Amino acid sequence: MKTRQQLTYRHIPGKADHPTNTKTNKKPFSKRTVVYFINLLNLQLHELSADRTHMVSTAMNGNLGGGGDLSSVPIHMADQGTDTYEREFHLDLVQVNGNRIRDIRDALRKTKGNTYGFCEDCGNRILWKRLNAKPDARLCLFCKEKREAASNRHGILPHNSQCVAVI
Numbered sequence: 001m002k003t004r005q006q007l008t009y010r011h012i013p014g015k016a017d018h019p020t021n022t023k024t025n026k027k028p029f030s031k032r033t034v035v036y037f038i039n040l041l042n043l044q045l046h047e048l049s050a051d052r053t054h055m056v057s058t059a060m061n062g063n064l065g066g067g068g069d070l071s072s073v074p075i076h077m078a079d080q081g082t083d084t085y086e087r088e089f090h091l092d093l094v095q096v097n098g099n100r101i102r103d104i105r106d107a108l109r110k111t112k113g114n115t116y117g118f119c120e121d122c123g124n125r126i127l128w129k130r131l132n133a134k135p136d137a138r139l140c141l142f143c144k145e146k147r148e149a150a151s152n153r154h155g156i157l158p159h160n161s162q163c164v165a166v167i
Contacts, residue, residue: 025124029117033128038111040135045104052097059090100136107136119143 029037110116117126121143130137139147 037135041104048101055094059087103136
């Protein structure tokens with residue numbers, strides 16, 4: 001399997017990448033470009049699948065950094081709480097990883113149906129730069145920002161926001 005650095009594709013941004021260019025906004029990517037993204041998606045899928053296998057075995061086996069099993073030493077309640085927290089944390093990571101794997105598989109299915117690289121909301125082509133950064137992107141930047149702004153209006157905070165309590 002190739003690494004991301006070994007996958008090369010020389011793309012020269014131009015007028016075709018601008019969101020206001022309506023001639024190329026509906027035109028699918030070239031076969032060469034789609035093959036590049038298929039390779040990139042397969043590489044990410046392979047890496048995430050290996051990570052997921054490791055995380056599941058770590059969470060289920062209880063090897064969360066306890067330092068070894070000493071059967072003669074009683075287990076303290078705080079240690080049990082820490083182990084439970086770490087197990088739940090790893091299982092949450094497995095779920096997030098599984099969602100990402102599902103998104104990558106959906107993107108690979110789209111490459112077969114010639115719908116890869118198009119925004120699911122507006123139908124315009126997603127910019128090459130965005131797909132290169134996140135090959136499983138489902139929305140163009142404009143629609144993604146629109147959705148995030150709408151969720152912020154409804155009281156849902158973005159992932160990296162900081163909450164400040166006013167007294």
